[in-house]
Amino acid sequence: MVARDYYILGNHINTFLMKKILFVVFVFLHFAIIIYNNVIVEEQTLISYFSGEKKAGSAYKFLNKIPFLGNSFSAYTAYTGTETGYGFYAPNVSSQTILLFTSKDSVGNIISVQTPKFHSAEALQRCFSAFDVFLDKLEIKNKNSERLLNAILKSMALWVLETNKGCRKVDADLLIYNLPKTSEIQNNKPANYIKLSHYEYTL
Amino acid sequence: MNILYKVRDRIKSYFFSETYNMFPLVMLRVGLSLLLLVQLIQIKSDIFSFIGKYGLIRQDIVSIRVSHFILSSTDFVNYICAHIHWTEMQALNFLGAVYICSLIALSIGLFTRLSAFVAWILHLAFVSSAHFFTYGVDYFLTMLLFYTVIFPVGKAYSIDNLIFKYASTNATPYIRVLQIHMCIVYFISGMAKAIGPNWWNGMSIWKAINRPIITSFNIHYLANFGWLYTLAGIFTIIVEVLYCVFMNLDKTRKLWLLLTCALHLSIAFVLVLPEFAAVMILFNIAAYYYPANKNAQLKFDAQAPSIQDRVVIEV
Numbered sequence: 128m129v130a131r132d133y134y135i136l137g138n139h140i141n142t143f144l145m146k147k148i149l150f151v152v153f154v155f156l157h158f159a160i161i162i163y164n165n166v167i168v169e170e171q172t173l174i175s176y177f178s179g180e181k182k183a184g185s186a187y188k189f190l191n192k193i194p195f196l197g198n199s200f201s202a203y204t205a206y207t208g209t210e211t212g213y214g215f216y217a218p219n220v221s222s223q224t225i226l227l228f229t230s231k232d233s234v235g236n237i238i239s240v241q242t243p244k245f246h247s248a249e250a251l252q253r254c255f256s257a258f259d260v261f262l263d264k265l266e267i268k269n270k271n272s273e274r275l276l277n278a279i280l281k282s283m284a285l286w287v288l289e290t291n292k293g294c295r296k297v298d299a300d301l302l303i304y305n306l307p308k309t310s311e312i313q314n315n316k317p318a319n320y321i322k323l324s325h326y327e328y329t330l
Numbered sequence: 331m332n333i334l335y336k337v338r339d340r341i342k343s344y345f346f347s348e349t350y351n352m353f354p355l356v357m358l359r360v361g362l363s364l365l366l367l368v369q370l371i372q373i374k375s376d377i378f379s380f381i382g383k384y385g386l387i388r389q390d391i392v393s394i395r396v397s398h399f400i401l402s403s404t405d406f407v408n409y410i411c412a413h414i415h416w417t418e419m420q421a422l423n424f425l426g427a428v429y430i431c432s433l434i435a436l437s438i439g440l441f442t443r444l445s446a447f448v449a450w451i452l453h454l455a456f457v458s459s460a461h462f463f464t465y466g467v468d469y470f471l472t473m474l475l476f477y478t479v480i481f482p483v484g485k486a487y488s489i490d491n492l493i494f495k496y497a498s499t500n501a502t503p504y505i506r507v508l509q510i511h512m513c514i515v516y517f518i519s520g521m522a523k524a525i526g527p528n529w530w531n532g533m534s535i536w537k538a539i540n541r542p543i544i545t546s547f548n549i550h551y552l553a554n555f556g557w558l559y560t561l562a563g564i565f566t567i568i569v570e571v572l573y574c575v576f577m578n579l580d581k582t583r584k585l586w587l588l589l590t591c592a593l594h595l596s597i598a599f600v601l602v603l604p605e606f607a608a609v610m611i612l613f614n615i616a617a618y619y620y621p622a623n624k625n626a627q628l629k630f631d632a633q634a635p636s637i638q639d640r641v642v643i644e645v
Contacts, residue, residue: 150503154506154507154510158514161511165514169518176526201397201399205399205400206400206454208468208471208473208475213514213516214519214522214523216523216538217519218522218525218528218529219537220538222537223541223542225542245375245379246375247376250375250376250379251543253463253464253465254386254463255543257387257463275395279387279462282386282391286386304541306537308533309532309552309554309556309559310556312550313550318540
């Protein structure tokens, strides 16, 4: 490879040095984006943690004020896998929601009561991750989000109808796991599931 | 101006001195492709439930939340079905086969950059089609695949190297990127945990080990160890917040790497997240396990005329 010569601000720079400069610029921009993305995510998490409201913080609003920047930022973080915040299980481990499906035949006899069945623990873990979207049901008071969550619930019920032979009716119960503190458990307070909502779907 | 020159020289020496050999990058390439293959094998029986048109969450619902600038597997499937007249299952099987081939090629270093690129795009496509079913591990895998595309991971211990006989490459800049990324990850993770009271009083650990997905343990027995959860919570915060300090000191690096790996192993077994733990351990090993060459000098690329670099330093 032949080194080409460039002159930048009167300095003589060859291809190899140019590559190094570009690399360092890329590294700074890359990590600046990652850090800013984390500021956005953590700000949202903290607002939700302290005020109970799920709304965008000032970092997110600032980003979207500048035309094209918000979209470019989202595209870059999506493609590079950096769109997540790194505060895993922080500041606290959120309560877990569960969907319990009761499948019934045409007469109303119960065929099964279950969460969706999968072939591996990894797949089940992913299913439980999907259940987390229903936590939004507690936090978001927005009609469109409510409609989306109901559509997801309906889709899951349809899937259960399809995968259970002879099933004609599915009842879906959205539950939240209520775990007492260790001291409360020692005093025989039971861990239980609190029912948030109940839905019925018929074929 | 002297300070600026000093900063420039520090940056130059940090990124471009020949401190590391290529082995960590090879480790990253092989480990990552094998992990992705294992992940695929684990969920292969359920893959249609996640990304099928009529899966657990139907694709028309999923697509509402997929960014318009990302090609999801549904987009690929629709394109294939429209042009080749295959069924959805045939198209998805085809995409799966291409994905597997690209991962195998990546692991042995055959057409490395191309295979990394194909694996990255298809991984993104699958993840975006199944984004309701994703968790932290998928973002880390996407990020590492992105790094394998832009880093010269195929320039050593690869079939490409046997064929093309590459000149030796300085791996230090790329290892430095991994190291900085890891420090950011752990620092943010630790600080976010330290903000609330729940990691200090053990409540978060208690909740994490009693998630409904893993409640097969006797909860009354586990409740006797409240002090242990408090200690584990504080240990986690300390390891994560101080990671960027102790991993970068020669004397403490091994100890901190051991503690970090122990943290991830406990995540694997207690929280039943083996895949996440494996990815993080791989990332840690690639970034920090291999010893740095302490006598490394700032060397210029063999092909680059060194006099031209010197001209810039003297300006």
